[in-house]
Amino acid sequence: MQKLVVVKIGSGIIDNEDFLEKTLQDFANIEVQKIMVHGGGSLATFYSKKLGLTPQLKDGRRITDAGTLKVTQMVYAGLLNKNIVTKLQYLNCNAIGLSGADANCLLADKRPKTNIDYGFVGDIKHVNSTIFSKLLALGLTPVLCSLTHDGSNQLLNTNADTIAAEVGSALTRYFNIDIYYLFENKGVLNNIADENSLIKKISKTTYLNLLASKKISEGMLPKLHTAFSALDRGVKNVYIAAYDSLNSIFEGNQTGTLLTLK
Amino acid sequence: MQKLVVVKIGSGIIDNEDFLEKTLQDFANIEVQKIMVHGGGSLATFYSKKLGLTPQLKDGRRITDAGTLKVTQMVYAGLLNKNIVTKLQYLNCNAIGLSGADANCLLADKRPKTNIDYGFVGDIKHVNSTIFSKLLALGLTPVLCSLTHDGSNQLLNTNADTIAAEVGSALTRYFNIDIYYLFENKGVLNNIADENSLIKKISKTTYLNLLASKKISEGMLPKLHTAFSALDRGVKNVYIAAYDSLNSIFEGNQTGTLLTLK
Numbered sequence: 206m207q208k209l210v211v212v213k214i215g216s217g218i219i220d221n222e223d224f225l226e227k228t229l230q231d232f233a234n235i236e237v238q239k240i241m242v243h244g245g246g247s248l249a250t251f252y253s254k255k256l257g258l259t260p261q262l263k264d265g266r267r268i269t270d271a272g273t274l275k276v277t278q279m280v281y282a283g284l285l286n287k288n289i290v291t292k293l294q295y296l297n298c299n300a301i302g303l304s305g306a307d308a309n310c311l312l313a314d315k316r317p318k319t320n321i322d323y324g325f326v327g328d329i330k331h332v333n334s335t336i337f338s339k340l341l342a343l344g345l346t347p348v349l350c351s352l353t354h355d356g357s358n359q360l361l362n363t364n365a366d367t368i369a370a371e372v373g374s375a376l377t378r379y380f381n382i383d384i385y386y387l388f389e390n391k392g393v394l395n396n397i398a399d400e401n402s403l404i405k406k407i408s409k410t411t412y413l414n415l416l417a418s419k420k421i422s423e424g425m426l427p428k429l430h431t432a433f434s435a436l437d438r439g440v441k442n443v444y445i446a447a448y449d450s451l452n453s454i455f456e457g458n459q460t461g462t463l464l465t466l467k
Numbered sequence: 468m469q470k471l472v473v474v475k476i477g478s479g480i481i482d483n484e485d486f487l488e489k490t491l492q493d494f495a496n497i498e499v500q501k502i503m504v505h506g507g508g509s510l511a512t513f514y515s516k517k518l519g520l521t522p523q524l525k526d527g528r529r530i531t532d533a534g535t536l537k538v539t540q541m542v543y544a545g546l547l548n549k550n551i552v553t554k555l556q557y558l559n560c561n562a563i564g565l566s567g568a569d570a571n572c573l574l575a576d577k578r579p580k581t582n583i584d585y586g587f588v589g590d591i592k593h594v595n596s597t598i599f600s601k602l603l604a605l606g607l608t609p610v611l612c613s614l615t616h617d618g619s620n621q622l623l624n625t626n627a628d629t630i631a632a633e634v635g636s637a638l639t640r641y642f643n644i645d646i647y648y649l650f651e652n653k654g655v656l657n658n659i660a661d662e663n664s665l666i667k668k669i670s671k672t673t674y675l676n677l678l679a680s681k682k683i684s685e686g687m688l689p690k691l692h693t694a695f696s697a698l699d700r701g702v703k704n705v706y707i708a709a710y711d712s713l714n715s716i717f718e719g720n721q722t723g724t725l726l727t728l729k
Contacts, residue, residue: 255518275546283545284537287614287622291568295620301570306553308563308607336605343601345570352549358557360549
């Protein structure tokens with residue numbers, strides 16, 4: 206099977222023009238099939254405030270009321286997605302921007318109300334892997350923003366890490382998949398205050414030990430959980446690495462954290 | 468050759484929830500290949516003002532400074548395009564939203580500065596008809612918002628009527644093309660104050676006579692010009708008609724204005 210990489214870029218990259226530039230250049234240069242996934246960074250918060258809304262987050266997830274959903278549409282699918290696609294086109298990468306509604310590529314269920322009502326937030330129930338494979342076969346590079354839909358005329362805000370993991374897992378039917386979670390730090394750190402405490406490799410066993418020892422930072426936990434769920438479903442490797450590490454990893458000089466089952 | 472219709476929906480439809488609903492329902496039901504083109508309606512002005520910008524129009528064209536371009540990205544490509552795509556998906560039409568940067572489908576040149584500087588406004592120089600035909604062959608229905616790009620990392624605001632005409636003309640390579648300009652009125656009127664003065668058919672000769680007699684309203688002139696330029700390049704028919712006339716025209720009961728060469 207052919208190789209395909211899913212590259213998710215974090216808020217710390219989107220919010221930094223130089224980081225974004227470097228990441229997109231490296232992404233454009235990768236000579237395998239590829240998909241990019243992005244969220245909204247701090248711009249969604251910026252525009253929410255400018256439009257008179259009060260942004261609310263709960264456990265890193267945005268509470269998405271109707272007004273906030275409009276802002277995520279505008280910022281994720283409009284401003285950022287088109288900026289990224291336009292830049293990638295300039296870099297000779299034939300990008301095509303997609304929300305989950307486009308070509309019906311990502312179907313989700315609205316998260317049920319429990320003690321928290323997340324609002325218009327969706328949990329993915331189906332990745333249309335066929336349409337992804339067909340778009341890729343046309344030489345296109347999908348650039349996914351973190352919006353899905355429910356098939357009943359409702360867009361839903363969906364975590365970008367999760368989208369990367371779900372799309373990667375679904376595409377194991379057609380490709381050997383690696384997922385890259387790129388962000389502003391070096392990778393998973395043993396001590397979040399010490400950049401030199403990078404953990405180079407985390408196997409499933411190491412992961413379970415780290416979980417038990419409660420050594421992993423709160424912010425990193427959901428990302429590791431999502432990554433191992435993808436590995437359990439056939440994704441080969443997951444990297445959690447710095448925005449500028451794509452080239453070096455491709456050249457065999459791993460710089461971030463590699464997550465594998467074994 | 469197969470038939471394909473390009474349907475451009477005007478501001479008066481986008482700004483009216485009921486009109487938009489009816490138009491999308493009828494569009495979803497058309498059983499031929501199809502492409503939708505939309506602009507931004509009054510929402511771009513609304514959000515420009517909300518974000519502290521002062522909207523400027525010149526001859527019906529928006530003056531697009533850097534801040535305004537961001538708003539058009541947000542409103543056209545984010546808010547409206549995704550609302551339309553999500554609704555069409557619900558109506559069992561496999562829509563895919565595109566700006567001109569996506570899949571490099573619409574290349575434009577920034578309009579040169581003359582006595583007026585339109586800012587980031589683009590005039591189309593190339594329609595990537597191949598990618599349109601390939602996306603259509605996948606069963607997808609392109610939904611184009613009125614943004615193009617220059618291939619050098621610049622998005623450009625481009626008139627939606629023109630996009631419909633350019634895309635329609637370029638696709639005459641592959642399809643028998645009809646273009647529909649749908650809006651809130653019945654069609655081209657002899658007397659703009661009298662809804663019953665509908666002109667049922669305008670041939671090229673009639674058009675030139677109407678031009679000479681200066682009978683056509685200012686707002687309608689660029690639309691007719693654009694339409695006849697498309698007809699000159701092989702488009703079969705252009706209809707200028709009401710938002711709710713798509714079904715009746717398809718059933719052979721023409722209700723708006725038909726434009727043809729002869």
